[in-house]
Amino acid sequence: MINEKAIEEHIRGILAALGDDPEREGLKDTPKRVAQMYAEVFAGMNYTNSEIAEMFGKTFEDGLDTEMESDAGHCPGRVVVVRDIDMFSYCEHHMALMYDMKATVAYIPNGRVIGLSKIARVCDMVGRRLQLQEKIGRDIADIITMITGSDDVAVTIEACHSCVTARGIKKTNTKTYTAELRGQFRTDPAMQFYIR
Template sequence: MMSIENLTHSYESILLNLGENPQRGGLLGTPLRAAKAMQFLCRGYDQSLDEIVNNALFDADSDEMVIVKDIELYSLCEHHMLPFIGKAHVAYIPTGKVIGLSKIARIVDMFARRLQIQENLTRQIAEAIQEVTDAGGVAVVIEAKHMCMMMRGVEKQNSSMYTSVMLGAFRESGNTRQEFLQLIGR
């Protein structure tokens, strides 16, 4: 668990190093607010896959593709600690068990709420869904806009990054992969 006191002190140091006065009217309380915000934004470190899933696996005869599309996500780039914002599309092919629908979104959030790069985030989500469901295949596509590219550096406002991970049937079968991509509109 992140120490609120240490984080608060760190934000106060950042303000001082920027040449600001943390006691200035507009900044009073900012170090504590920023520390609490960072705790919230990085709460995925305090979560585990077992806690998130919480035994929400159910017997099912279905072996057809299950897709949860447009799961919004908010993360922080591990290189600049600036936000990237987007959505994840997750699919799996059940093999006797299905996972509670909200658990897929919670898995996305658990990994997104850590310092990340999008490539790793995509793989972590896919591998977690595979681990929990023992699915015949898992597909994850993430599309996101990165503030580290928009607010600094090359300052490109209209660029989006797409990443995908295909496991099992989605990797092995072009038809399965194509069906998934058509259903998510890509």
């Protein structure tokens, strides 16, 4: 579990190392505030991917027109896409905020479907870790597969990284796009239409 007391101590040390006075009026409660904020924005670090899958994993029988099912048990022509899910995260290289982040998650149901709001909750929790944008896509895809049993999953993510936009080369409008394509989303270019 996240150790808020230890975070407070270290933030106080960073403030002193920056040459400021951690005891001055504006800063004296800062270590506590940062520790509380970290506990919230890094809450996903308390759970593994399987624990997140369990947490939001309530599924429903896909009771729709079963006569559409092929011999393989798949339902051809059916895809679920949740587009532009707002989320945020922090990069593990700089502990810097990744913002204006949107995820699009698609999967081909394979008998079990997940509530649509649960997909957004999975994204939110995966973002609440020290992350890499590519890793966020992999984590979300892993969890969606655990919950739905479908191997046909795609996750695309766009985000601004404050470690790029606010420091170094200062490319302020730069956005990073990543795609995690699995199963039919990887092998069938026509399926990629859904996640653009």
